[in-house]
Amino acid sequence: MNREAVQSIAAAIEAMKPDFTKLSDRIWDFAELKFEETRSSELLASTLEDNGFSLRRGVAGMETAFIGDFGAGKPVIAFLGEFDALAGMSQVANLAAHEAVIEGATGHGCGHNLLGVGSLMAAIALARHMKANTLPGTVRYYGCPGEEGGSGKTFMVRAGLFDDVDAALTWHPAPFNGVRSTNNLAVIEYYYRFKGVAAHASNAAHLGRSALDAVELMNVGVNFLREHMPQDCRVHYAITDTGGKAANVVQAKAEVLYLIRAPEMPQALDLAKRVEKVARGAAMMTETDVEIVFDTASTNLLPNITLETAMHENMTALGPVAFDEVDLTFARSIQQTFTDEAIKSSIRLYQIKGDVFSNAKVDGSTPLHLGLREFEGQSHFRAGSTDVGDVSWVTPTAQCWTPAWAIGTNPHTWQVVAQGKSAVAHKAMAHAAKALATTGLSLMISPSLVARAKAEWLEKTEGKPYVCPIPMDIMPGDKA
Incomplete structure (x- = not known):
């Protein structure tokens, strides 16, 4: 021109x-x-x-x-x-x-x-x-x-x-x-919502099933997953609901938001399936239930x-x-x-x-x-x-x-x-x-x-x- x-x-x-x-x-x-x-x-x-x-x-x-x-x-x-x-x-x-x-x-x-x-x-x-x-x-x-x-x-x-x-x-x-x-990376976001059973954390802890424990175990599991995913991928999280502020209560609900990124959307979706397995494993370990809720996504x-x-x-x-x-x-x-x-x-x-x-x-x-x-x-x-x-x-x-x-x-x-x-x-x-x-x-x-x-x-x-x-x-x- x-x-x-x-x-x-x-x-x-x-x-x-x-x-x-x-x-x-x-x-x-x-x-x-x-x-x-x-x-x-x-x-x-x-x-x-x-x-x-x-x-x-x-x-x-x-x-x-x-x-x-x-x-x-x-x-x-x-x-x-x-x-x-x-x-x-x-x-x-x-x-x-x-x-x-x-x-x-x-x-x-x-x-x-x-x-x-x-x-x-x-x-x-x-x-x-x-x-x-x-x-x-x-x-x-x-x-x-x-x-x-x-x-x-x-x-x-x-x-x-x-x-x-x-x-x-x-x-x-x-x-x-x-x-x-x-x-740029493709990204897909999910909320992982855990539901457990509330209980007194001292008198009846054995009756509780901690949703907050499930969130923490999921985060630990994903930290280990990071070692075994493609190096150009990224996984980030924020705990968006800890279930409450009282330490003497077994928390019956907790939530974590994950952003899963990869060079292309099919890779992000595959990685999300692996993150889902970690979440379900955490729920199994804590005898809680987990609901996985789609939030949003953008393509690379x-x-x-x-x-x-x-x-x-x-x-x-x-x-x-x-x-x-x-x-x-x-x-x-x-x-x-x-x-x-x-x-x-x-x-x-x-x-x-x-x-x-x-x-x-x-x-x-x-x-x-x-x-x-x-x-x-x-x-x-x-x-x-x-x-x-x-x-x-x-x-x-x-x-x-x-x-x-x-x-x-x-x-x-x-x-x-x-x-x-x-x-x-x-x-x-x-x-x-x-x-x-x-x-x-x-x-x-x-x-x-x-x-x-x-x-x-x-x-x-x-x-x-x-x-x-x-x-x-x-x-x-x-x-x-």
Whole structure:
């Protein structure tokens, strides 16, 4: 794509930035949890309507899910937006110290206030460019609720809402700038609920059957299982109900939640069967009963090198994010809350290596990523999970990252929330919008790019058809 088109879209997004910064900050203020994002969802949806998009609200059985369309015909280019927050992440904005606005309240600990608005800017900017240049095709924005433990996109995929999409584009706030092709893990979550018999823990302990003992034995058994599962798999747990606080009672109920991850969903399901055997063994040992309740699931991410290469080329044309000394000073104050090891770990995690523009090595001495990460043209293992994975199994999908956070910042921390309203975050959000919109335009004007992305996707999915990991009888927001 020619540089003039890139610069035209970049300038348009820069002009949009003040209004959309306010939009992002309002969603930061709302900080609504999964499937409860009523105000955030309506704010994004109404902004699309104000910009000429036709809206479908409440899709896939989710009140806060919506789709906005602009234009008609092929290609259909999708932009994915998220807007849910996290529990217990309240934090004062622009403060380099841990201080809640309201203790125990919610907060945007993964930057989704930026994510949803950045994708929205991209969709609107591309729609305006299409109209001005009479280009054929459809720009579509997906308002995706419940990414944090709700698998909102998985429900949308299950409902067939991506069946006519030619390519999907998204981004995420991060401590780095660029494209990194990743193989995220599939994840499936279950509650294991044990029921026993209450008794006085001293006078009649022999009459009791401890559900809490069963949970503890299950956890020990799974710890031993970890030695005998594939090394790329992960199993995590949280005891969500200990049965009570009285030590002199044999606990009659207890519950533990397990997240089971593997490189592909069939492996995760196989590993879940082994975890189930451990749970039933624990129940047998304690003479308790166990109920296994499905919670949610997301499929592993399927990278598309063709799309990612196109996105990297557009990010190269855009140049680095224009940070100034004020941005660096704020980022440095945030970075001072990290250990040296945390900073090094962040660089390793995101594999922030050479810089496209200067070939300088990123070592954390500069608090913000000032360049553009090299793109190797191959995928890397990443142990996280996302419902973007389900989208990638039904249409070619690509993702970029932009430096909204100081190097060393990890998701789901108070430091993310503290940076969510900063000038750094706003600049990174606009930069992501430029990268997404220009890549969307590349697809609009290049049928061969769409064809090559689809050919790669077909090659990777051949013999591995997508099977939705969420049973049809499970509905969004069902309380496990």
